[in-house]
Amino acid sequence: xxxxxxxxxxxxxxxxxxxxxxxxxxxxxxxxxxxxxxxxxxxxxxxxxxxxxxxxxxxxxxxxxxxxxxxxxxxxxxxxxxxxxxxxxxxxxxxxxxxxxxxxxxxxxxxxxxxxxxxxxxxxxxxxxxxxxxxxxxxxxxxxxxxxxxxxxxxxx
Amino acid sequence: xxxxxxxxxxxxxxxxxxxxxxxxxxxxxxxxxxxxxxxxxxxxxxxxxxxxxxxxxxxxxxxxxxxxxxxxxxxxxxxxxxxxxxxxxxxxxxxxxxxxxxxxxxxxxxxxxxxxxxxxxxxxxxxxxxxxxxxxxxxxxxxxxxxxxxxxxxxxxxxxxxxxxxxxxxxxxxxxxxxxxxxxxxxxxxxxxxxxxxxxxxxxxxxxxxxxxxxxxxxxxxxxxxxxxxxxxxxxxxxxxxxxxxxxxxxxxxxxxxxxxxxxxxxxxxxxxxxxxxxxxxxxxxxxxxxxxxxxxxxxxxxxxxxxxxxxxxxxxxxxxxxxxxxxxxxxxxxxxxxxxxxxxxxxxxxxxxxxxxxxxxxxxxxxxxxxxxxxxxxxxxxxxxxxxxxxxxxxxxxxxxxxxxxxxxxxxxxxxxxxxxxxxxxxxxxxxxxxxxxxxxxxxxxxxxxxxxxxxxxxxxxxxxxxxxxxxxxxxxxxxxxxxxxxxxxxxxxxxxxxxxxxxxxxxxxxxxxxxxxxxxxxxxxxxxxxxxxxxxxxxxxxxxxxxxxxxxxxxxxxxxxxxxxxxxxxxxxxxxxxxxxxxxxxxxxxxxxxxxxxxxxxxxxxxxxxxxxxxxxxxxxxxxxxxxxxxxxxxxxxxxxxxxxxxxxxxxxxxxxxxxxxxxxxxxxxxxxxxxxxxxxxxxxxxxxxxxxxxxxxxxxxxxxxxxxxxxxxxxxxxxxxxxxxxxxxxxxxxxxxxxxxxxxxxxxxxxxxx
Numbered sequence: 012x013x014x015x016x017x018x019x020x021x022x023x024x025x026x027x028x029x030x031x032x033x034x035x036x037x038x039x040x041x042x043x044x045x046x047x048x049x050x051x052x053x054x055x056x057x058x059x060x061x062x063x064x065x066x067x068x069x070x071x072x073x074x075x076x077x078x079x080x081x082x083x084x085x086x087x088x089x090x091x092x093x094x095x096x097x098x099x100x101x102x103x104x105x106x107x108x109x110x111x112x113x114x115x116x117x118x119x120x121x122x123x124x125x126x127x128x129x130x131x132x133x134x135x136x137x138x139x140x141x142x143x144x145x146x147x148x149x150x151x152x153x154x155x156x157x158x159x160x161x162x163x164x165x166x167x168x
Numbered sequence: 169x170x171x172x173x174x175x176x177x178x179x180x181x182x183x184x185x186x187x188x189x190x191x192x193x194x195x196x197x198x199x200x201x202x203x204x205x206x207x208x209x210x211x212x213x214x215x216x217x218x219x220x221x222x223x224x225x226x227x228x229x230x231x232x233x234x235x236x237x238x239x240x241x242x243x244x245x246x247x248x249x250x251x252x253x254x255x256x257x258x259x260x261x262x263x264x265x266x267x268x269x270x271x272x273x274x275x276x277x278x279x280x281x282x283x284x285x286x287x288x289x290x291x292x293x294x295x296x297x298x299x300x301x302x303x304x305x306x307x308x309x310x311x312x313x314x315x316x317x318x319x320x321x322x323x324x325x326x327x328x329x330x331x332x333x334x335x336x337x338x339x340x341x342x343x344x345x346x347x348x349x350x351x352x353x354x355x356x357x358x359x360x361x362x363x364x365x366x367x368x369x370x371x372x373x374x375x376x377x378x379x380x381x382x383x384x385x386x387x388x389x390x391x392x393x394x395x396x397x398x399x400x401x402x403x404x405x406x407x408x409x410x411x412x413x414x415x416x417x418x419x420x421x422x423x424x425x426x427x428x429x430x431x432x433x434x435x436x437x438x439x440x441x442x443x444x445x446x447x448x449x450x451x452x453x454x455x456x457x458x459x460x461x462x463x464x465x466x467x468x469x470x471x472x473x474x475x476x477x478x479x480x481x482x483x484x485x486x487x488x489x490x491x492x493x494x495x496x497x498x499x500x501x502x503x504x505x506x507x508x509x510x511x512x513x514x515x516x517x518x519x520x521x522x523x524x525x526x527x528x529x530x531x532x533x534x535x536x537x538x539x540x541x542x543x544x545x546x547x548x549x550x551x552x553x554x555x556x557x558x559x560x561x562x563x564x565x566x567x568x569x570x571x572x573x574x575x576x577x578x579x580x581x582x583x584x585x586x587x588x589x590x591x592x593x594x595x596x597x598x599x600x601x602x603x604x605x606x607x608x609x610x611x612x613x614x615x616x617x618x619x620x621x622x623x624x625x626x627x628x629x630x631x632x633x634x635x636x637x638x639x640x641x642x643x644x645x646x647x648x649x650x651x652x653x654x655x656x657x658x659x660x661x662x663x664x665x666x667x668x669x670x671x672x673x674x675x676x677x678x679x680x681x682x683x684x685x686x687x688x689x690x691x692x693x694x695x696x697x698x699x700x701x702x703x704x705x706x707x708x709x710x711x712x713x714x715x716x717x718x719x720x721x722x723x724x725x726x727x728x729x730x731x732x733x734x735x736x737x738x739x740x741x742x743x744x745x746x747x748x749x750x751x752x753x754x755x756x757x758x759x760x761x762x763x764x765x766x767x768x769x770x771x772x773x774x775x776x777x778x779x780x781x782x783x784x785x786x787x788x789x790x791x792x793x794x795x796x797x798x799x800x801x802x803x804x805x806x807x808x809x810x811x812x813x814x815x816x817x818x819x820x821x822x823x824x825x826x827x828x829x830x831x832x833x834x835x836x837x838x839x840x841x842x843x844x845x846x847x848x849x850x851x852x853x854x855x856x857x858x859x860x861x862x863x864x865x866x867x868x869x870x871x872x873x874x875x876x877x878x879x880x881x882x883x884x885x886x887x888x889x890x891x892x893x894x895x896x897x898x899x900x901x902x903x904x905x906x907x908x909x910x911x912x913x914x915x916x917x918x919x920x921x922x923x924x925x
Contacts, residue, residue, distance in 0.1 A: 046191020110648025
């Protein structure tokens with residue numbers, strides 16, 4: 012069934028036409044926001060991670076209509092104009108990606124972590140990020156980048 | 169080490185960095201064009217069967233369906249419906265029979281992906297079953313069912329080191345060589361170690377699955393693809409449609425992971441055929457499950473024998489290798505040849521005999537995966553060094569040092585002498601690991617030297633603009649390895665320009681210059697040298713223009729750091745260009761390298777593997793954890809050290825995946841775990857507690873500033889190293905990967921409960 016949903020997408024109120032069977036990832040990519048990636052299509056790799064009301068979701072297995080009336084953040088909404096988010100800067104500085112296909116989902120998952128736990132230690136980062144796969148880096152530089160981007164108020168372990 | 173260099177040798181930030189952290193980087197998967205139709209593949213549900221009929225009536229009636237294609241349609245249209253860079257045996261869609269479960273049989277093209285998928289469900293294919301053969305040893309039997317009743321045309325050129333010998337039965341390729349009298353050496357040996365080793369069938373899992381977008385533009389074929397080798401794909405497509413090379417444009421935007429798995433043609437043929445028959449732009453996106461059914465790596469069964477003198481000196485080695493190479497030839501002849509060349513290790517061996525046979529089986533076709541051939545053979549060769557050390561009471565480092573080929577010495581007759589100091593690398597490795605005396609953890613390590621399978625044909629072009637900026641054109645593809653950054657660094661270094669003034673255009677056969685492949689760790693070394701030649705040519709052209717501007721002979725013009733010097737006057741490139749043209753203008757430099765000069769002897773470099781680790785073993789559960797990982801990146805000169813370390817980190821982690829978790833499992837003719845839940849790849853929780861990536865920079869490579877390739881080596885030795893570490897802990901050296909908790913638990917139980925295998 013066709014219906015119109017209202018979603019606050021990267022800070023902008025939008026009315027979007029969709030159908031019941033459409034997945035959130037299809038909807039968002041169909042709007043031209045193709046930064047979020049499709050890979051496993053079964054909620055295990057994290058490449059499609061976006062934030063729904065601040066919580067990370069796998070958009071490949073979330074229905075688009077679930078976003079109705081809610082706030083949705085994707086990688087495209089993270090930078091403030093040309094000013095990168097601290098996580099984006101840290102990923103560049105730490106060489107925390109290679110092919111970059113997992114990176115949008117990786118950064119969004121990390122943002123959810125830092126929003127909830129501003130000063131995580133390395134073990135917390137590894138645990139939180141377990142649902143995001145990367146085949147290029149071996150993960151170590153990603154942990155370093157997330158720690159770099161965390162609140163500097165207290166030294167991390 | 170970086171004396172006099174401004175840009176090369178620095179950890180310059182990635183030139184693709186901002187694009188990749190903002191979601192702006194475009195992959196083939198992200199592309200669409202107006203009027204685009206979508207294709208869905210109907211795949212074989214049999215491992216080996218004759219196609220008795222295809223019923224496409226119901227599907228054709230489905231709303232939105234444009235066309236339903238079979239292999240017979242391609243034949244009837246007079247196209248060449250096969251591809252393959254060594255042997256032309258891989259049908260775009262199955263013709264006459266299917267040779268593996270999951271093989272593409274029918275292609276449904278529709279207005280939307282959903283319509284195509286719904287129609288695909290309505291296609292009925294009728295099969296007449298044939299006997300299948302799944303195991304490579306079974307495929308060797310004289311009564312084994314034949315996959316290829318007729319041999320297809322060989323199309324590989326000199327660059328494909330594809331073995332030798334007569335090919336009969338299910339033999340896809342064979343590589344065999346040796347020297348000395350193995351039996352005589354074995355007869356005088358103090359110790360002979362014999363064993364059989366198994367390396368699993370793997371899936372590379374590049375996170376962007378295979379996909380392509382194809383359309384015809386005024387008769388020219390344009391294909392965007394997530395592929396590594398745009399020029400190799402161009403050749404296959406040109407042959408299919410009988411088009412000149414110039415009229416096929418293959419473009420690889422950013423590629424979401426490659427690791428060798430996106431070498432050569434995959435889905436480009438199907439996509440282009442779909443466009444040809446519908447007259448529409450067509451997109452074909454595979455799922456991960458379908459990607460697993462497209463390419464995997466060759467598994468190997470290796471019988472090995474090593475003979476030693478009492479002091480640990482190697483006297484003879486013998487290897488008999490059988491590779492399971494799947495239904496079609498693809499790149500397996502090269503993988504097979506490389507397995508043969510790499511299995512015995514970088515050691516001085518008085519007598520050697522190697523035979524490697526690559527077998528057709530009714531399984532997913534095998535092709536390249538990072539280190540191709542090296543990890544398969546390394547486990548057998550290196551584990552026998554470790555087992556011999558135990559039996560002879562010699563330190564495992566010492567036994568290797570006693571036998572290693574030295575710098576400048578020949579490892580394979582007639583090949584490039586070894587351009588590395590493996591003994592120094594190994595000492596550095598074991599120091600970092602704390603061997604001997606590594607505490608409660610158990611340590612394993614290994615070395616390897618791979619004859620890089622990179623035929624050194626490469627070209628490049630550099631444009632210098634009138635404002636002293638430059639554009640580099642290269643056929644090399646950015647897969648994540650950082651080639652755009654490193655190659656830009658080379659241009660900036662050699663032209664004396666700031667890195668920010670260098671722009672790079674890559675991976676588009678309609679625009680950039682010829683590059684044989686992007687694989688085998690060749691880009692920095694081979695492409696890098698072509699780029700240096702292009703920079704030299706551009707400088708020479710600017711000097712020639714300056715001579716005309718000043719009305720002097722060419723000898724009166726010299727290079728300045730970023731321009732020319734004529735007498736007392738220094739001019740930038742841009743100043744010379746503007747004065748020669750009067751207004752605007754630019755200079756184009758071209759560079760080429762071939763199998764000559766610095767690259768006269770193959771391989772262009774030896775890729776070094778030297779890594780080790782300390783593991784802990786949970787004796788209750790059999791779970792093995794890597795606690796400490798050390799890699800030695802012996803790359804001659806690190807043009808961007810952070811990128812080299814990134815390659816080593818990624819390669820080592822892939823090696824750990826193969827050693828501990830990953831294996832494609834067949835049950836009968838069907839692949840049981842073609843998804844990333846059941847096929848378990850490394851995760852954040854697998855990061856070792858301590859990681860040290862060490863660089864060895866002796867400037868002994870044939871590439872720019874003494875550089876040579878990296879990115880495979882660190883993973884090649886990990887499987888053997890983990891098996892050795894477990895062997896030291898348990899007293900039994902495992903001979904089979906992956907070392908899953910179950911396998912390790914059984915190993916421990918067998919050890920404690922009675923005789924060991």
